[in-house]
Amino acid sequence: MKVAVYPGSFDPVTNGHIDIINKTSKLFDKMVVAVIHNVSKKALFTLAEREEMVKENTKHLDNVNVESFSGLLADYVRQKQACAIIRGLRTAADFEYEMYIAMANKTLYPSAETVFVLADSKYIYISSSIVKEVALLNGSVAELVPESVNKALALKKAAMKI
Numbered sequence: 001m002k003v004a005v006y007p008g009s010f011d012p013v014t015n016g017h018i019d020i021i022n023k024t025s026k027l028f029d030k031m032v033v034a035v036i037h038n039v040s041k042k043a044l045f046t047l048a049e050r051e052e053m054v055k056e057n058t059k060h061l062d063n064v065n066v067e068s069f070s071g072l073l074a075d076y077v078r079q080k081q082a083c084a085i086i087r088g089l090r091t092a093a094d095f096e097y098e099m100y101i102a103m104a105n106k107t108l109y110p111s112a113e114t115v116f117v118l119a120d121s122k123y124i125y126i127s128s129s130i131v132k133e134v135a136l137l138n139g140s141v142a143e144l145v146p147e148s149v150n151k152a153l154a155l156k157k158a159a160m161k162i
């Protein structure tokens, strides 16, 4: 069975991420979307909230599981017996950054290849940070995120009394 792991912060998941999951899930027998606690980022949503949002928006895909983890990605990929680590590429700048992570992961766990999947052109400018900033400053992100995420952002904003 060919298993792929798609790791990310998903704070929150965007239409760009969902596009990558939709496309990649067709290429593997099983895909695990791994919502990570990135120590270098301050998250708006809790790990559980982020995991739930990804679950809600991938439930139409039978071969996709969503989990969260903290720790080394290479160890997680080994534990899942995955043959591929999926990363979405939007621009050449993404590749610069991703190449070093891919090389490090290859050294830590040589049995998995990093597979880069090109983002759809209509999503190349989206990032979770842009989505959060626009939403928290009263802009519309309805075109950028699934409906449930749009609602969650509005609730978070209300709770923060911005």
Ligand code: COA
Pocket (backbone or CB within 6 Å): 007, 008, 009, 010, 011, 014, 015, 016, 017, 020, 036, 038, 041, 071, 072, 073, 074, 088, 089, 090, 100, 101, 102, 104, 105, 119, 123, 126, 127, 128, 129, 130
């Ligand atoms: N659509 C929309 N946004 C996209 C995207 C797409 N197709 N592809 C990338 N992005 C954005 C994300 O929204 C995110 O935006 P943000 O920075 O505003 O939050 C950014 O690009 C990249 O973040 P993400 O994909 O969530 O990855 P990350 O940089 O937070 O984490 C990991 C990268 C998961 C690979 C890395 O942190 C990791 O492996 N962590 C585990 C610990 C570990 O093993 N470390 C050693 C690694 S060698």
